[in-house]
Amino acid sequence: MKASKKLILVSAAMIMLTVPVLTNNHLSNPVAAASQDNTQTTKLTFYINHNAYVYNHQGKRTKSKIKKGKLLKVTTLKPKAITNPNQSKYFFNNVLAGKYFSLPTVSIKKTDFVNISKNKYIKPGNIGRISPGKYQYADLSTKEIKVITKKTAPVTNQIGMPIAAPIKKGTKLTVDQNYYNNVDGADDYLSNLKYYRIKGTNKWVNLPDIKKLTRIMPNNFVIAPVMVNYVTAGKSAYLYNINGEIVDKSYLLIPDVNVGVDRALYIWNKQTKQADLYYHLTANKKLVWVPALDGTGKTGTTITSNGSYAHQTKDTANTFVKASDVTSQNPVALKVDNTPSEAQADASQATASDYGELQALVDRAGQIKKSTLYRLTEKAQQERYDLAVDNAQKLLTNKNTSIAAVKQASWQIKYDQSKLDGQKVWVKNMNKLTKAEKSWVVSLANCDIHGDLQKEYAGFYKGKIAVVTYNKKTFKSELVRYLKLSDYATDK
Template sequence: MNKKITHYLAAGFLGLTAVLTFNQQVHTVQAKVPSTIRTVMYTSQAYDKDGQKVDVKYPAFKRIEVEKEPLILTFKPYTPYYKISGKKQYIKANNIDGVKREVKHNSYVYATSSRRADYRLIRKGTSITTYGGTVKFKNGLRYYRIGGPAKQYVRASNLGKITASNTEETIATVTSDGGAPIYKIDNGVKTIKKAKKGTTFVVDRAEEDNYAEEIGHSAIPNPTIYRIKGTNNWLYCLDVKVQKELPHHFYDLEHYSYIRFYQDTDVYNVDGTMQDHKGQRIRKQGGNLKVDKLLYIWVPAENKAELFYHLKGHEFYASDLPGGGGPDSIDVGDGYVKASDVRFIAGVKLSPINTAEEASQAAKQKTTK
């Protein structure tokens, strides 16, 4: 997979702090990213890389040039997008590739609310591909598009849940002479059995980081694991060959939050008091540090509530003592840093678990006890 940026999770300082880093480009001239011409099947809003709408829509049945490999953008719900070639725009892959849905009731295909598109009868128990969301006809009912450019719609009420993503599903064939271990992930990784060479599986997710690193033992950069559809069992990339490459999910970016220290930073306790490390602070550094909570804490010295991140690790590289020298690191224990002193960099965007007023009231209650 040709990625401009690759991600990996490394054990941080003394193995206690998770650090997310980004590989830098070595070459100044980049090879052209492979592209392809695809048909937009459902009017598509364009987004930027952060999931914000841009002032562009691509109409249904327009032929557009997109980068060949879809990708997962780093915001919820972590669904696949296609990047418009030569532009900083992305559209949902569902509007091009579609998804499969089960047919709950025998269904005719309609062109309008009162006219059938043809004489087809789609039988209950089969599956069909739909594109985009539903559209409302003049009769007040909602329909899914199933083809085009000639109008082809099926009543939404006759269809069930999504059974497959055409973008994120393919066949994986075991190619390793010794067979492929099947890994079960459930609060850890364990091998449950081995599949013989030539065995095929339907897989519906490709994932890097975390468990992929554990299974791969760093044998190759950016190892990938594939989920066997309908299970929480996985196959390792070196043991199988997939019919098509799936967009890669990055486990760490979908489960954790990361900040960066752009300046030497003071650390606080949960009661809002500043920790005393004899003048040392967490020093400015390039790594991205894991946090797991965002909340307001009352700061007595400032007589106000401030927004803080809770640090996942507890030992960090430190600035020098005021007179110079000092230990290379400080242990902050259960530490917090002001959100205004650091920058959110990547991963899950946290929301405060309380309000400034709630933090103020909690502090007053402790004072009166």
């Protein structure tokens, strides 16, 4: 579950800065952009997290071995600064500084090695972290592994809530992701791993319950493709609608601020008669900003002395930024969903047959909102789904729009529906909950009722799950209504 990202808008008249703008070609070719970065020999220290055999230039194992836990100083490598680590199989990054580097490797007999000194090589998987500084290291070459539980293993979601019956000791599992907890820029990648994901599911097992720990594709590492994508605005980043028209010429995105995007597609502009690449902004129902003050104490007129901008609340639902106006922070992860010719065809007015899928999605929304998937999802994601449905309903009422607008509305509902992830907590005995199980139930119930915790909240009242209120006069909790435990917990 992810919190919604806020976007900042600024009056176009106030933009006085000169910010270089990247072209579409530059954006669409991150590898070319990265190749311009300089390389230089850097002193690195490898933390060896497994006993590492040393190999020669022919790939033959020697008698030398580097013990686990040793700090190995290397001065022969020339890491290359890269703008997008997804293009590199082995990379490391300075979490605090936000800089990324590829880890130089050589292939010997189709096996990757890292050159640690003259005629000495080790395998990349033996490197746990790279320093100086807070450098994380990730080997993305391993996509899945086989593991065995060393004791009874609880099955949880990504935040540790039990969602299924525990797995017995000695069970063989295939896992395809690990959940990484990077606390305060800690630099020991392996020791901060928390969970493995059971392949192809949304179920996770705790690493202490597994016999052997191995790095695989991280799920919440800084640049993992499943993360939110961002773009950074240049000096003239307007907001556009699905028809390629500027929404409001009075406002721009503030330069150098990261904003969330969730889709890349071509949009045809009938006036310019061309298709340009755009990024769709992550849906936001309302944007609330504290206005910056100028020298007169008024808001919304100038840039302040400290470089702040006067803000205004804007609804950015169904809005786009032109790719040529921004720098993409993760272009590999977002694939373009259409072609220029498809964009031109979709600029035509929609007919009755074009609304079929959208109508079906709206009709099903009522059923979705009654489901556990929706009820127990974080409120912010519920609101994004609701917004997508509301916008679709308005479009269905109007029915005087382009095929592109209809397709975008359908895409938005399906996208936000896919982010609904509510689940009940698994308990061993519905009639006898543990303290930890009760805590999870209360958490889910409060998420479900959306109560004002100052007025009412979910909790256990006389042994039952209920909504209660606190009487400030009597200093006692009072019952408002009972809730069904089965709405939040299951032993199935």
